[in-house]
Amino acid sequence: MKRTYIPLALLLTLLTACTNGWTRSEKELINSAAYSRMRVTKVDNTADSLLLRTSSTPLTHRDIHAPEFGRLVASMIETVCDPENSGVGIAAPQVGILRRVVVVQRMDKEGTPFEIYVNPEIISYGADVAMGSEGCLSVPNLRGEVRRATSIVLRWRDPVDFSAREEHIEGFTAVIFQHEIDHLDGIIYTDRATTLSQE
Ligand code: ZN
Numbered sequence: 001m002k003r004t005y006i007p008l009a010l011l012l013t014l015l016t017a018c019t020n021g022w023t024r025s026e027k028e029l030i031n032s033a034a035y036s037r038m039r040v041t042k043v044d045n046t047a048d049s050l051l052l053r054t055s056s057t058p059l060t061h062r063d064i065h066a067p068e069f070g071r072l073v074a075s076m077i078e079t080v081c082d083p084e085n086s087g088v089g090i091a092a093p094q095v096g097i098l099r100r101v102v103v104v105q106r107m108d109k110e111g112t113p114f115e116i117y118v119n120p121e122i123i124s125y126g127a128d129v130a131m132g133s134e135g136c137l138s139v140p141n142l143r144g145e146v147r148r149a150t151s152i153v154l155r156w157r158d159p160v161d162f163s164a165r166e167e168h169i170e171g172f173t174a175v176i177f178q179h180e181i182d183h184l185d186g187i188i189y190t191d192r193a194t195t196l197s198q199e
Contacts, residue, residue: 021060031071036075042138051098054098056092056097063099064157101119104180117154124152126170130147132146136188142197142199146192147192149178150170150174151174152177
C-alpha cells in the first residue's frame with residue numbers, strides 16, 4: 001500500500017480547526033467586547049438585517065469549552081440587561097454572532113434569573129394558543145400582537161457539560177423561548193404579528 005503524506009498547510013489547517021470551532025471573525029467580535037455590552041443588530045441597518053435573516057449554526061461540545069463561549073454569553077447577558085434598552089431575552093444573532101445560543105429571563109423561576117440555552121429547540125407545542133404583546137431589541141420603537149403556544153417542550157444542551165436537557169415550560173417564559181428561537185432561524189416576530197404599532 002502506498003503511503004500518503006498530508007501537506008503541512010493542510011495539517012495545520014486541520015489542527016487549527018480541531019482546537020477551536022469559532023471563526024476568526026466571531027473571535028474578533030467576541031473578544032473585542034470582552035465580557036461587556038455588545039452592539040445590538042437592528043432591522044433598519046442593511047447589513048444587520050441580512051444577518052438577522054440568516055439561520056444560525058449549532059454549537060459543538062468543543063465550541064462551549066473555548067474561552068469565546070463564556071465571553072459571548074457574559075456579553076449577551078450584559079447586553080440584554082442594558083438599562084437603556086433592556087429585554088427579557090436575547091439571541092446570539094442580535095449581537096452579530098450566527099450561533100444557536102439564547103439567553104432567556106426565566107419569569108417562571110424565583111428571582112427571574114437569566115439563563116443560557118445552547119442549541120435550543122422546541123420539540124412540541126401545547127394545543128392552547130394566546131395572543132400577546134411583543135417587542136424586540138432589534139426592532140426599535142415597535143410592538144406587535146403575536147399568537148403563540150402557551151406551553152412548549154424545550155430541548156437544549158447544558159452550557160457547562162453539553163448534556164442533553166428537556167423541560168416543559170409554560171406562560172410568558174414559553175413565549176420568550178419561541179421569540180428567541182425564531183431569531184436562530186432568521187425569523188422576526190413582525191413576520192408573525194397580526195398587528196403592529198409604534199411604541
Ligand atoms: Zn427579538
